[in-house]
Amino acid sequence: MLDLLRHVWDYQKTDSLERRMQAAEALIIKVRPRLAAYVGGRVSVEDAKDVLQEAVIGIATNLHQFRGTTDEQVLAWCYQVAKYKLADLLRKKARHPESMDPDTLAQLVEATAAKQPMSLADRMDLEEAIRLLRTVDPPCYDIVYQRLWLELDWGTIGELHGKTEDAARMELRRCLQRARGLLGPARKA
Numbered sequence: 001m002l003d004l005l006r007h008v009w010d011y012q013k014t015d016s017l018e019r020r021m022q023a024a025e026a027l028i029i030k031v032r033p034r035l036a037a038y039v040g041g042r043v044s045v046e047d048a049k050d051v052l053q054e055a056v057i058g059i060a061t062n063l064h065q066f067r068g069t070t071d072e073q074v075l076a077w078c079y080q081v082a083k084y085k086l087a088d089l090l091r092k093k094a095r096h097p098e099s100m101d102p103d104t105l106a107q108l109v110e111a112t113a114a115k116q117p118m119s120l121a122d123r124m125d126l127e128e129a130i131r132l133l134r135t136v137d138p139p140c141y142d143i144v145y146q147r148l149w150l151e152l153d154w155g156t157i158g159e160l161h162g163k164t165e166d167a168a169r170m171e172l173r174r175c176l177q178r179a180r181g182l183l184g185p186a187r188k189a
Contacts, residue, residue, distance in 0.1 A: 004074035024060040055082040129179040140175035
């Protein structure tokens with residue numbers, strides 16, 4: 001038994017800043033390993049550390065708002081905070097993708113060529129279509145980027161966009177068709 005609810009109640013019932021900090025710290029010590037495992041399996045180690053830190057801050061600063069009555073509800077609430085912080089990071093990355101240097105891009109193209117050979121012309125067309133999609137339809141670009149570059153699972157993409165997994169899959173298909181259409185009839189192969 002984690003006894004999480006007792007720490008929340010200790011936090012909410014005292015006016016002493018020192019006791020509130022102690023109660024929040026005791027709660028964080030118990031939930032942090034679980035949140036680290038949850039976040040760590042979804043992003044890079046560096047990003048996971050940032051998301052975990054943001055989640056801990058969010059939990060500590062919002063304990064006064066918690067209204068549950070069981071340890072399970074406390075834990076679910078903590079996971080929810082971590083999920084929102086993770087979604088914030090993924091949205092930020094989708095809006096501001098890091099540009100790749102030419103060597104990294106060449107390595108990526110070669111790595112994908114082994115699985116799905118693609119001619120240089122097709123690769124250039126794909127790059128142009130994605131660039132146009134980013135300008136013309138940013139939400140579509142976000143889904144394509146999250147799936148193909150960040151390799152997020154369908155459930156995560158669905159959560160980020162308020163869709164089911166199946167709806168996210170269908171949206172990606174629609175977005176790829178839109179990208180193909182942006183090339184014009186002469187360049188759609």
